[in-house]
Amino acid sequence: MNDLEQKVVVITGGASGIGLQTARAFWAAGSKVVIADINKEQGERIQLELNSDRFLFVHTNITQEEDCIRLIQQSIYSYGTIDVFINNAGIEISTPLHHMELDEWNRLMNVNVTGVFLCSKHVLKYMMTINKGNIINTCSVSGLVAWPGIPAYNASKGAVLQLTKSLAIEYAAYNIRVNCVCPGIIDTPLNEQSFTANHEGTLATIKKEKSKLSPLGRLGTTQDIANAMMFLASDISSYMTGAALTVDGGYTAR
Numbered sequence: 001m002n003d004l005e006q007k008v009v010v011i012t013g014g015a016s017g018i019g020l021q022t023a024r025a026f027w028a029a030g031s032k033v034v035i036a037d038i039n040k041e042q043g044e045r046i047q048l049e050l051n052s053d054r055f056l057f058v059h060t061n062i063t064q065e066e067d068c069i070r071l072i073q074q075s076i077y078s079y080g081t082i083d084v085f086i087n088n089a090g091i092e093i094s095t096p097l098h099h100m101e102l103d104e105w106n107r108l109m110n111v112n113v114t115g116v117f118l119c120s121k122h123v124l125k126y127m128m129t130i131n132k133g134n135i136i137n138t139c140s141v142s143g144l145v146a147w148p149g150i151p152a153y154n155a156s157k158g159a160v161l162q163l164t165k166s167l168a169i170e171y172a173a174y175n176i177r178v179n180c181v182c183p184g185i186i187d188t189p190l191n192e193q194s195f196t197a198n199h200e201g202t203l204a205t206i207k208k209e210k211s212k213l214s215p216l217g218r219l220g221t222t223q224d225i226a227n228a229m230m231f232l233a234s235d236i237s238s239y240m241t242g243a244a245l246t247v248d249g250g251y252t253a254r
């Protein structure tokens with residue numbers, strides 16, 4: 001995947017978990033990387049740590065259209081183009097549906113679905129002008145099967161899956177590929193939060209229990225997902241569009 005060296009890659013939710021590891025992996029492969037995140041402190045900390053002219057943090061709330069436009073403009077201004085745009089930012093709320101407030105539902109849908117819509121809308125406009133592009137969405141196994149206890153999250157990831165397929169068929173004529181990655185249970189801050197909020201026991205024992213849910217018998221790592229992102233970003237996957245690449249240790253194969 002030597003071609004990654006030539007690529008400009010933008011990653012939303014790049015200040016933590018899957019997004020951060022993906023950003024580090026592209027950076028290590030020689031790409032120019034822009035991370036966009038609502039967490040200013042963490043984004044600035046990583047920019048300072050890497051201290052590289054190939055790495056930029058743009059403070060962004062993907063639910064705000066003007067932020068998405070600014071992110072895209074700033075990325076193009078800094079590095080000349082955008083080759084790969086990764087819609088990765090997402091949140092999970094595990095309230096049972098009959099207790100869920102409309103505000104909670106809207107907050108989840110705004111980040112997980114509307115944010116993907118807004119960023120995709122504006123990056124597609126740019127990619128259409130250059131007649132090439134590559135969009136990768138972080139979906140979830142929750143977009144394929146219903147995960148217990150998180151109905152709204154499942155619905156949001158189902159929407160991301162269908163948006164991926166829709167954009168793939170609509171924009172293939174512009175040489176733009178759109179795929180998604182469907183992670184299983186990955187060891188990230190987002191999951192640690194949901195583990196401790198929803199289960200009894202120490203984090204270590206909960207993780208051990210969760211590991212048993214996948215035939216491979218372990219939680220996924222953020223690097224497992226970064227590897228799938230790099231494959232979809234590279235030209236070696238050039239005949240893939242509209243695909244959902246499942247990386248779940250076999251969870252959905254049962």
Ligand SMILES: NC(=O)c1ccc[n+]([C@@H]2O[C@H](COP(=O)([O-])OP(=O)(O)OC[C@H]3O[C@@H](n4cnc5c(N)ncnc54)[C@H](O)[C@@H]3O)[C@@H](O)[C@H]2O)c1
Binds near residue numbers: 037063141188
């Ligand atoms: N961790 C898992 O097991 C798992 C499994 C399947 C899918 N996913 C998906 O992977 C993606 C990343 O999850 P993660 O586990 O790395 O979570 P995480 O909480 O570690 O990282 C998510 C990042 O998104 C950022 N973010 C949240 N709202 C934002 C907004 N409005 N604008 C910009 N940035 C915002 C957060 O600040 C954070 O840095 C999400 O879309 C999640 O749904 C995670």
